[in-house]
Amino acid sequence: MSAPRRWLMKSEPDVFSIDDLARLETGGWDGVRNYQARNFMRDMAVGDKVLFYHSNAAPSGVAGTAEVCRAAYPDPTQFDRGDAHYDPKASPEEPIWLQVDLRFVSKFARLVPLDELRGMPALADMMLFHRPRLSVQPVSAAHWRIIAKRGG
DNA sequence: GCCAACGTTGGC
DNA sequence: GCCAACGTTGGC
Numbered sequence: 001m002s003a004p005r006r007w008l009m010k011s012e013p014d015v016f017s018i019d020d021l022a023r024l025e026t027g028g029w030d031g032v033r034n035y036q037a038r039n040f041m042r043d044m045a046v047g048d049k050v051l052f053y054h055s056n057a058a059p060s061g062v063a064g065t066a067e068v069c070r071a072a073y074p075d076p077t078q079f080d081r082g083d084a085h086y087d088p089k090a091s092p093e094e095p096i097w098l099q100v101d102l103r104f105v106s107k108f109a110r111l112v113p114l115d116e117l118r119g120m121p122a123l124a125d126m127m128l129f130h131r132p133r134l135s136v137q138p139v140s141a142a143h144w145r146i147i148a149k150r151g152g
Numbered sequence: 153g154c155c156a157a158c159g160t161t162g163g164c
Numbered sequence: 165g166c167c168a169a170c171g172t173t174g175g176c
Contacts, residue, residue, distance in 0.1 A: 057162095059164095
């Protein structure tokens with residue numbers, strides 16, 4: 001088995017925060033409606049490590065870590081007419097959107113804010129800065145170590 | 153297959 | 165809440 005890969009996944013803390021994941025222990029990452037983000041989730045395996053990023057927050061930044069506890073499967077909200085993420089083009093026979101489930105691992109002693117990440121030359125090629133709207137993205141082991149150290 | 157219009161993300 | 169960036173849709 002290959003070493004677990006590393007990812008960054010964004011969530012608005014008003015909707016679902018690191019504290020919510022800590023309380024629930026596991027959570028489903030549904031509602032992703034972007035093809036590139038979906039494809040990254042398709043590549044995930046159980047045990048992959050995830051930086052939990054708070055977006056649209058004050059401040060935004062990396063709040064903790066999680067791990068993939070269930071590999072990609074069809075996101076049921078795409079079939080639910082009453083759901084904000086309903087997709088009329090999807091069907092149970094031909095699903096379009098995927099989700100993974102995450103298990104809480106750690107909450108950082110301090111949130112590592114975006115502007116701090118941005119100020120670090122060692123992180124300059126993070127996808128976070130070059131694909132600012134991508135909500136699921138890979139993270140190198142080196143970048144992971146730097147960020148986790150900052151989080152305490 | 154181009155590209156304008158539109159909708160959404162996410163920093164601030 | 166504003167709005168820039170950018171992904172997606174749809175007319176042609």
